[in-house]
Amino acid sequence: xxxxxxxxxxxxxxxxxxxxxxxxxxxxxxxxxxxxxxxxxxxxxxxxxxxxxxxxxxxxxxxxxxxxxxxxxxxxxxxxxxxxxxxxxxxxxxxxxxxxxxxxxxxxxxxxxxxxxxxxxxxxxxxxxxxxxxxxxxxxxxxxxxxxxxxxxxxxxxxxxxxxxxxxxxxxxxxxxxxxxxx
Amino acid sequence: xxxxxxxxxxxxxxxxxxxxxxxxxxxxxxxxxxxxxxxxxxxxxxxxxxxxxxxxxxxxxxxxxxxxxxxxxxxxxxxxxxxxxxxxxxxxxxxxxxxxxxxxxxxxxxxxxxxxxxxxxxxxxxxxxxxxxxxxxxxxxxxxxxxxxxxxxxxxxxxxxxxxxxxxxxxxxxxxxxxxxxxxxxxxxxxxxxxxxxxxxxxxxxxxxxxxxxxxxxxxxxxxxxxxxxxxxxxxxxxxxxxxxxxxxxxxxxxxxxxxxxxxxxxxxxxxxxxxxxxxxxxxxxxxxxxxxxxxxxxxx
Numbered sequence: 001x002x003x004x005x006x007x008x009x010x011x012x013x014x015x016x017x018x019x020x021x022x023x024x025x026x027x028x029x030x031x032x033x034x035x036x037x038x039x040x041x042x043x044x045x046x047x048x049x050x051x052x053x054x055x056x057x058x059x060x061x062x063x064x065x066x067x068x069x070x071x072x073x074x075x076x077x078x079x080x081x082x083x084x085x086x087x088x089x090x091x092x093x094x095x096x097x098x099x100x101x102x103x104x105x106x107x108x109x110x111x112x113x114x115x116x117x118x119x120x121x122x123x124x125x126x127x128x129x130x131x132x133x134x135x136x137x138x139x140x141x142x143x144x145x146x147x148x149x150x151x152x153x154x155x156x157x158x159x160x161x162x163x164x165x166x167x168x169x170x171x172x173x174x175x176x177x178x179x180x181x182x183x
Numbered sequence: 184x185x186x187x188x189x190x191x192x193x194x195x196x197x198x199x200x201x202x203x204x205x206x207x208x209x210x211x212x213x214x215x216x217x218x219x220x221x222x223x224x225x226x227x228x229x230x231x232x233x234x235x236x237x238x239x240x241x242x243x244x245x246x247x248x249x250x251x252x253x254x255x256x257x258x259x260x261x262x263x264x265x266x267x268x269x270x271x272x273x274x275x276x277x278x279x280x281x282x283x284x285x286x287x288x289x290x291x292x293x294x295x296x297x298x299x300x301x302x303x304x305x306x307x308x309x310x311x312x313x314x315x316x317x318x319x320x321x322x323x324x325x326x327x328x329x330x331x332x333x334x335x336x337x338x339x340x341x342x343x344x345x346x347x348x349x350x351x352x353x354x355x356x357x358x359x360x361x362x363x364x365x366x367x368x369x370x371x372x373x374x375x376x377x378x379x380x381x382x383x384x385x386x387x388x389x390x391x392x393x394x395x396x397x398x399x400x401x402x403x404x405x406x407x408x409x410x411x412x413x414x415x416x417x418x419x420x421x422x423x424x425x426x427x428x429x430x431x432x433x434x435x436x437x438x439x440x441x442x443x444x445x446x447x448x449x450x451x452x453x454x455x456x457x458x459x460x461x462x463x464x465x466x467x468x469x470x471x472x473x474x475x476x477x478x479x480x481x482x483x484x
Contacts (some may be wrong), residue, residue, distance in 0.1 A: 003209070003446075004209070004446050005208070005209040005210045005211075005230060005445075005446060006205075006206055006208060006209060007205040007206055007208060008209070009208070010205060026446065026450075027448065030440075033279070037288055041206050041409075042206050042207075042230065043206070043207070043210060043231070043266055043267075044224060045228070045265065045266060046210055046228045046229070046230045046266075046442070049226075049228040049442075050228060050442070050443070050446055051341065053228075053443060054437070054443075054447075058264070066224075070240070070241065074206070075206070086217060086265060087207050087265060088225060088226075088264075088265050102185075103265060104265070105184065105185055106184065106185060106186075106187060107184040107185075107186075107287075108267075108287045108288075108289055109199075109200075109203050109287075109288075109289035109290065109313065109314065110194070110195065110284065110289075110312045110313050111184070111186075111194060112199040112200075112203065113187055113192050113193060113194045113196075113199060114191075114192075114198060115187055115189065115191055115192045115193065116189075116190070116191045116195045118327040129198055129199060129202055130187070130199070131199055131202045131203050131206055131230065131288070132203065132206070133269065135185050148187060148189060149187065149188045149189030149190075150189075151185075151187070151188075166202060166205075169198065169202050169205060
């Protein structure tokens with residue numbers, strides 16, 4: 001769990017509920033020997049600034065580009081993206097997911113919403129919780145993994161999974177279970 | 184901006200209101216009075232800003248009635264940053280709150296720092312699409328605000344003093360209130376609810392969770408990285424910093440250090456490094472020197 005800022009404890013609770021062991025990552029050495037990394041929701045600017053300030057940016061990018069699997073939600077998706085629109089000046093992502101996202105693309109908090117999401121491989125719809133969510137404008141070479149109505153809200157590329165919504169707030173453990181089972 | 188289409192789209196639910204507070208956790212929300220200050224806060228790593236005309240230290244100094252900020256100022260600050268923007272309305276002033284909602288503020292602070300508009304009733308926050316954060320001094324007060332629809336809580340502390348002692352008192356009071364619930368039978372829980380003036384169902388939820396059912400930040404008097412880390416170690420989910428940043432000698436440096444301290448609150452080596460050479464923090468006030476009628480935390484009930 002990248003634990004710089006945001007809702008990492010909710011991911012921790014969800015993963016522990018399905019029997020996974022978890023560790024909080026705030027320093028480069030804490031990346032050693034991980035099977036996967038969760039990049040939680042929060043403010044992408046705050047996370048990016050803290051990663052750069054504390055020397056985590058390059059180690060995390062390197063680990064992910066060398067194949068460390070990741071589950072990224074909301075701000076986490078922005079951090080992985082190739083192109084970010086409406087970010088702060090000069091805000092950049094790792095560029096490891098070939099997608100273009102618009103920050104807060106669904107609007108400010110009064111437009112935050114819940115809506116059912118169809119996820120590849122799940123029989124039933126998943127309860128999507130979208131909070132100042134990023135809007136996926138282009139999925140490039142990434143695979144669409146989840147849709148709300150017809151709009152992509154989840155993508156996969158290699159061993160990276162990124163979601164616009166928050167499974168950790170939904171009380172539904174299916175996506176966490178699926179992520180862990182695939183490791 | 185794109186509107187979501189399709190079946191089952193639900194806006195403004197309690198889940199998305201409380202959910203934004205979850206996303207702010209581990210972060211610092213900074214009081215700002217100009218777009219320039221808002222930019223500094225964002226560049227320092229703030230997870231949100233509070234748009235105000237005056238920081239609490241100046242409200243305290245100036246006296247008079249303190250009201251909601253000018254919408255023109257709020258719009259200017261909203262345009263300057265990409266992070267969430269909050270604003271304050273007076274306790275009980277539901278029209279100020281509707282104006283802030285129309286401005287598409289991301290969170291409303293129904294705040295004791297402004298002059299209360301109603302001495303009996305807080306705002307009924309359930310009908311709003313915009314979420315509210317409210318102050319508390321103990322568990323009973325926190326649960327009364329949640330019953331009215333608050334989706335996030337903060338301790339009151341004593342705003343504008345640069346003195347952390349009241350924030351500590353209030354955080355410990357909330358923690359003690361929750362600890363006392365351990366092992367109580369339902370009958371005893373009903374009695375406790377009566378004693379502290381809290382709804383039984385919310386008290387039962389606190390007992391089951393072992394914490395408040397919504398996110399709880401600390402606020403009121405936090406003015407150094409060490410203060411921010413202290414509050415995190417006492418169990419808060421994040422920090423509001425008001426006068427402490429822009430009343431200090433070097434606001435950008437102080438803001439960066441407080442953000443880092445909030446994340447690395449349990450790592451003394453990191454705290455030692457970032458606390459060095461920050462210049463003067465805000466001057467600060469001893470609480471007993473403040474006349475009782477000027478204490479802000481006593482507003483609201």
